[in-house]
Amino acid sequence: MTSFGTRLARAIDERGRFCVGIDPHVGLLQQWGLSDDVASLERFALTVVEAVAPVVGVVKPQSAFYERFGSRGVAVLERVISESRDAGALVLLDVKRGDIGSTSQAYADAYLDPASPLAADAITASPYLGFGSLDPMVEACRVHERGLFVLALTSNKEGPEVQHARGEDRTVAGTVLDHLRRLNQGADPVGSFGAVVGATIGSTEEDLDINGPFLVPGYGAQGGTTDDLRRIFGPAARWALPSSSREVLAAGPSAAALREAAQRGNDAVRQLGV
Numbered sequence: 001m002t003s004f005g006t007r008l009a010r011a012i013d014e015r016g017r018f019c020v021g022i023d024p025h026v027g028l029l030q031q032w033g034l035s036d037d038v039a040s041l042e043r044f045a046l047t048v049v050e051a052v053a054p055v056v057g058v059v060k061p062q063s064a065f066y067e068r069f070g071s072r073g074v075a076v077l078e079r080v081i082s083e084s085r086d087a088g089a090l091v092l093l094d095v096k097r098g099d100i101g102s103t104s105q106a107y108a109d110a111y112l113d114p115a116s117p118l119a120a121d122a123i124t125a126s127p128y129l130g131f132g133s134l135d136p137m138v139e140a141c142r143v144h145e146r147g148l149f150v151l152a153l154t155s156n157k158e159g160p161e162v163q164h165a166r167g168e169d170r171t172v173a174g175t176v177l178d179h180l181r182r183l184n185q186g187a188d189p190v191g192s193f194g195a196v197v198g199a200t201i202g203s204t205e206e207d208l209d210i211n212g213p214f215l216v217p218g219y220g221a222q223g224g225t226t227d228d229l230r231r232i233f234g235p236a237a238r239w240a241l242p243s244s245s246r247e248v249l250a251a252g253p254s255a256a257a258l259r260e261a262a263q264r265g266n267d268a269v270r271q272l273g274v
Contacts, residue, residue, distance in 0.1 A: 004090075004122055004147030004192035005184075008213055011057035011090050012239075016266040019058040019092065019215070021245030022048050022080060024065050028246070032253045038072045041065075045080050048249065051258035053087035056266060060215070060243055062094040078117045090121040092149065092215065092241075098126030100133045108140035122147030124196060124215065128162060128172075131179045138183065138193070147192045149215045152176045153206065155198025155224075174206050184211040190239050197232065199224025199242060204232060213239040220244035226269060242269060 024044045026036050034040035045061070053059055061084075066077035084091050097107040110116050111123045122141075125134055127150050134150065141148050152173050153163055163173040170178070177195060184191025194213035197204075200223050208214070214233065218224040219242035229237045244265060251261035 001145040003145050003187070004141065005187055005190040005213070007090060007121070007145075008058075008147065008192075008239075009189045015055065015057035015089075016270055017058075017239075017241050018056055018262070018266040018269050019060050019241040019243040020048070020052045020056050020248050020262050020265070021094070021217075021243055022059055022061040022084075023245040023249070028249050028252075031250065034253075038069050038076065041069055041073060042076045042079075044252070045076055046083065047253060047255055048258060049080055049083050049087065051252075051255040052248065052262040053084040053089040055259055056089055056262050058090045058092050058241055059084045060092045060094050060245075062245075074118070081118065081120055085121070092122045092124070092147070093118070093120035094124050096124045096126050096151065097137075098129055098133060100129055104133055105136040108136045112137065112140040112144055112146045114144055119144075120146075122149060122192075122194075124149045124151070126151050127176050127179075131176060141192055145192075147194065147213070149194040149196050149213070150176055150180060152180075152195040153197045153201050153204060155200040155218045155222075159198075171206070177206055177208065177210055180212050181207075181210045187211055194239075197240075199228050199232070201232065208233055208236045210236070213241060216240050216242045218243075220247035220265065221250075222246075229269075 024041050029036055029040050061080050066073040081091050110118055125137055125148055137148055165172050180193050180195055183193040191212040196215045199216045199218040229240050233240050248261040251257040
């Protein structure tokens with residue numbers, strides 16, 4: 001195995017940096033003419049995998065949309081992870097877990113240890129019990145060559161009350177970014193520890209030079225543009241993964257239309273030089 005950062009750099013070179021979210025929420029199931037049940041969940045999710053996983057570098061299933069169906073939904077998620085990876089895509093599992101001690105370790109075992117059927121190439125995590133609470137996940141990433149994307153500057157309206165709060169010399173978000181910068185120090189071509197930074201945050205004075213990747217939700221249908229990527233990230237935009245779900249998934253249920261939508265998203269990012 002090679003580091004997640006190295007695998008991500010290769011995926012970007014070969015397939016582009018557009019990340020497709022596989023988020024089977026009720027509205028999309030209905031839009032596809034499907035029911036709100038496990039059979040429809042499976043049909044939806046695996047159709048998306050078949051269409052996009054062979055052509056994009058990263059897919060991002062949101063775990064909650066599968067968990068709401070209980071064990072049968074989680075079994076579908078296991079197939080999404082396995083079949084996406086078999087098709088050559090990296091799987092960034094959006095779970096946003098965060099806890100302490102043995103519970104944090106259990107999350108690491110569940111999502112980052114290749115012995116687990118839910119193991120992905122990378123996961124999202126919340127640092128707001130203190131960045132050190134993520135140590136078991138960080139260590140699992142090192143041992144198993146996986147990636148971690150930590151919430152830093154999210155674009156939801158509630159985020160700034162925590163993320164922009166200031167200590168003696170920096171914001172909470174700045175502290176998170178400093179930790180990631182240290183974890184990625186010396187990594188080449190890029191580190192395995194990334195930040196979640198929204199495409200619609202407006203502007204930021206934070207230093208985003210962390211030698212690591214960025215998951216950038218809010219791109220596309222939610223209002224984020226390639227110009228926003230340039231403005232927010234500057235030179236670090238080369239490691240930004242603009243993520244979109246609705247803009248691609250609304251093209252279903254045709255697998256061919258889904259694939260074309262994913263390719264259009266990838267081409268748009270490439271052509272604009274980001």
